[in-house]
Amino acid sequence: MARKIVVTSGKGGVGKTTVTANLGVQLAKNGCRVVVCDLDFGLNNVDVVLGVENLSSFDVIDAIEGRCRPKQALVRHPHYPTLYSLASNRISDRYVSPQAVRLILDTLAPQFDYILIDSPAGIDEGFHRAVACAEEALLVTTPHISALRDADRVGNMLKGYRLSRIGLVVNMVRSDLVRRGEILTPEEIAKALRIPLTAIVPEEDKIFLENVADRVKAFKQLANFYMGAAPEEETEKKYTGLLGAFLRGLKKS
Numbered sequence: 001m002a003r004k005i006v007v008t009s010g011k012g013g014v015g016k017t018t019v020t021a022n023l024g025v026q027l028a029k030n031g032c033r034v035v036v037c038d039l040d041f042g043l044n045n046v047d048v049v050l051g052v053e054n055l056s057s058f059d060v061i062d063a064i065e066g067r068c069r070p071k072q073a074l075v076r077h078p079h080y081p082t083l084y085s086l087a088s089n090r091i092s093d094r095y096v097s098p099q100a101v102r103l104i105l106d107t108l109a110p111q112f113d114y115i116l117i118d119s120p121a122g123i124d125e126g127f128h129r130a131v132a133c134a135e136e137a138l139l140v141t142t143p144h145i146s147a148l149r150d151a152d153r154v155g156n157m158l159k160g161y162r163l164s165r166i167g168l169v170v171n172m173v174r175s176d177l178v179r180r181g182e183i184l185t186p187e188e189i190a191k192a193l194r195i196p197l198t199a200i201v202p203e204e205d206k207i208f209l210e211n212v213a214d215r216v217k218a219f220k221q222l223a224n225f226y227m228g229a230a231p232e233e234e235t236e237k238k239y240t241g242l243l244g245a246f247l248r249g250l251k252k253s
Ligand SMILES: Nc1ncnc2c1ncn2[C@@H]1O[C@H](COP(=O)(O)OP(=O)(O)O)[C@@H](O)[C@H]1O
Pocket: 009, 011, 012, 013, 014, 015, 016, 017, 018, 019, 171, 172, 173, 201, 202, 203, 204, 205, 206, 207
């Protein structure tokens, strides 16, 4: 039965879709059966980030409104055979109840290991719809003050839901700024938000899904975390290059 994990944030543009897509890819690379579900109606772009936008004939609204079966709305990723995309719809003004979406995800759940839900930023109806469908949440923020304030609000909202786990991803971390004390460290952010730190993703010029750069290892580590594999110490030892330096710097400080 699939674990349903919602990826959410207070502010837009902090990396929810990037985290959802990359976590999906890494879980699929480990052989997990994954659905990446886009519930960010209106700003939907999970299919684009996964590179499958031209392959979908149906979306989640088609499944909800009975134009197709839930499974027919899935698009199998051409490179990762256990990774599926469930696209959203550009029509953002239609009311879609959390129950309707949950029914679709519950129908799919027995055939998958993970359903990752990309949610809209903020705390309105779309946020509620996405979180109400999930059992676990991953809050994404950047270290910037404007994002942190919104993350705090969303973090407090999340604590009001029946979730078995809330994790935190601090994205777009620049190790040079951390070292110079110009931004809060991911640990300080986790402490301020009172949410355990699940992953640190450094800022890089381009997040390629198949990048072999050190920073993509952050997503591997995140996938390992959800699979209950690779204790932190071991994973950390494998880090080299920029991320390694960053983690070593964190340890020293
Ligand atoms: N760690 C990172 N380093 C550099 N750019 C990033 C990183 N994470 C995300 N981005 C970029 O930031 C932009 C917003 O990311 P996205 O995942 O779409 O955010 P959201 O879904 O929260 O709106 C995208 O252009 C994305 O490629």
